[in-house]
Amino acid sequence: MHRRAELVDQTRQRITEAAARLHTTIGPANTSIAAIAEEAGVTRVTVYRHFADLDALFEACTAHWQAENPTPDASRWPLTGDLDLRARQALLALYAWYRDHAAELFPLFRDLTAMPRSTQDLMRDERGQLGDLLVQGHAQDDDAGRQMRAVARHLVGYPTWRSLAIEQDLSDAEAAEIGVRMLTGMAASALAPGTR
Amino acid sequence: MHRRAELVDQTRQRITEAAARLHTTIGPANTSIAAIAEEAGVTRVTVYRHFADLDALFEACTAHWQAENPTPDASRWPLTGDLDLRARQALLALYAWYRDHAAELFPLFRDLTAMPRSTQDLMRDERGQLGDLLVQGHAQDDDAGRQMRAVARHLVGYPTWRSLAIEQDLSDAEAAEIGVRMLTGMAASALAPGTR
DNA sequence: ATTCCAGTGAACAGGGACGTATACTAGAGT
């Protein structure tokens, strides 16, 4: 009863891969179950057999894609040392990854609202943690620290990279350097008091 | 032959208003002609009578909405004087407008790719000009100036405001101040040479 | 009073997607 389960898994795999391929090309919003089935070389009924609802398919699909395209390992960022060194290294790695996956990421972010709430929340939280980690130890628990964290979370987002690097045609190094500058500038002096 | 044309115009107006209302609530991508007709209290056939294709409707709709919701008048920005004064005033006005229209703007930007190319290009160009105006006289024709313009164009965009003010929960004043700081910081010293 | 026409109401044919059900097939498991 090995080979049997194996074949079933292969079919399931083919479906999730097909879904991932469509999500990263035409986008989740335009991805119908019929299209997934066709792309996977499978009948619509088979898709229904494997995934109760679209959310289940989405979940498998997300997990699969993330496993295939791991983001830069944040745990390797230098946790001590100057803020600008850490920020530069982190942003450069992150922005390089965004550029490598720009084509696939675009439809995903464009159709963000077409995805299950859980997936949206997951992505938002991951970005938030990444941003917080970026300025950990430099952002206190006051207004200035809150603002600094906000900027950090803004900087680590794909939309920010896209705005600077694609729409404004900056190089990744330029975009990263601007981010570094922004963070170090905020660390140097608080915003005008009363600015809130 | 006055009243007659007037009534026709009123119908046309009702349709464009209905379209604008739907575009700013459920979003252009989800706005069907049937829904517009119903919202306008009119038959689908009537809609087809007034607008040859969706693009024509979109055009009328965009013009109508822009006339009803004028953006802050950039021509009133101080063209001389310190960069930070101009940037603060401009960003505060812009961000206040974004906040006033946050609910309507969200679906519009979300469904940007569902709109006619011409409309997309128009919006992009307007933002670009706004950004350039923001740093006019301060950005030279070199790399540093190009980077500064890029940052300015990034700052005046709705997505940037949304990221900072909504997603990161900053006040408009904080977001604007961060923008000011970013621009003045870039004016003070160029990025590290070789960063390109 | 008569003409004109914008808008109505109803219907058509076509297309895509959804979810479900049925009988059948081929290969794995025993």
Next chain:
DNA sequence: ACTCTAGTATACGTCCCTGTTCACTGGAAT
């Protein structure tokens, strides 16, 4: 050899949208 079942092929009913046609009505224009 026989059973079990994942997947196929096909079809059904439902829904929404599209664009177009047609006869009709009611009010404006003359």
